[in-house]
Amino acid sequence: MTKDVKGGISENIRQVEEHIRKACENSGRNIQDVTLIAVSKTKPVSMLKEAYDCGCRHFGENKVQELVDKYEQLPKDIKWHMIGHLQRNKVKYIIDKAYLIHSVDSLRLAEEISKEAQKKGVTAHILVEVNIAAEETKFGTTREEALALVKEIAHLPSIRVEGLMTIAPYVENPEKNRQYFADLYQLSVDITRENIDNINMGVLSMGMTGDYEVAVEEGSTYVRVGTGIFGERHYNAV
Numbered sequence: 271m272t273k274d275v276k277g278g279i280s281e282n283i284r285q286v287e288e289h290i291r292k293a294c295e296n297s298g299r300n301i302q303d304v305t306l307i308a309v310s311k312t313k314p315v316s317m318l319k320e321a322y323d324c325g326c327r328h329f330g331e332n333k334v335q336e337l338v339d340k341y342e343q344l345p346k347d348i349k350w351h352m353i354g355h356l357q358r359n360k361v362k363y364i365i366d367k368a369y370l371i372h373s374v375d376s377l378r379l380a381e382e383i384s385k386e387a388q389k390k391g392v393t394a395h396i397l398v399e400v401n402i403a404a405e406e407t408k409f410g411t412t413r414e415e416a417l418a419l420v421k422e423i424a425h426l427p428s429i430r431v432e433g434l435m436t437i438a439p440y441v442e443n444p445e446k447n448r449q450y451f452a453d454l455y456q457l458s459v460d461i462t463r464e465n466i467d468n469i470n471m472g473v474l475s476m477g478m479t480g481d482y483e484v485a486v487e488e489g490s491t492y493v494r495v496g497t498g499i500f501g502e503r504h505y506n507a508v
């Protein structure tokens with residue numbers, strides 16, 4: 271679904287927050303349990319400052335270099351979310367800067383994160399990315415392999431699984447993704463029942479501009495909204 275985004279950043283944020291509030295109301299959820307991540311990839315620091323001034327403290331980036339650059343230029347109380355595919359050789363640059371890494375989909379990547387976190391004396395907080403709709407073009411572990419991966423990561427030092435993340439299919443009608451969000455929620459319930467040490471399933475990162483209301487109704491705790499706040503992205507512009 272393409273939403274017409276015409277307003278200024280502050281107006282957009284107010285609108286998104288209002289939609290989240292309504293979705294919580296519809297589903298009997300507490301608004302405190304849902305956090306809006308402003309996905310600022312490709313957008314200039316000036317626009318992030320504007321969102322910051324509206325109260326946004328959670329920002330999402332999908333490229334290591336861009337996250338590091340913006341981290342250095344913006345206030346230190348911002349919580350940076352690494353939401354994009356992460357290469358192992360770049361983990362070291364963000365390990366002490368990312369508040370949460372959403373995109374862990376292999377043991378090898380988790381091992382690298384664990385190793386770098388140990389070196390820096392920090393604990394890395396991560397989500398396991400699940401390709402819930404089994405789309406060929408997407409990263410993420412399969413629904414079937416998620417539990418096994420979580421169990422393996424549980425043994426690693428200096429890394430803590432906080433929950434699951436998914437990128438749902440791009441659809442015109444967000445209702446088409448409702449079942450996928452419900453499936454990710456159910457998967458987190460199933461993993462919780464296993465009572466694995468060092469594993470938390472409190473976080474569900476799901477929902478983007480086109481479908482975040484439905485995701486909230488199905489249990490999302492972090493929605494990742496880019497276009498709905500900052501407008502369309504122009505990848506060819508620098």
Ligand SMILES: *Cc1c(COP(=O)(O)O)cnc(C)c1O
Pocket residue numbers: 309311332353354437478479480494495496497498
């Ligand atoms: C870009 C991106 C988003 C935001 O997408 P919008 O449709 O602009 O809200 C959310 N999650 C991930 C992983 C992304 O890469």
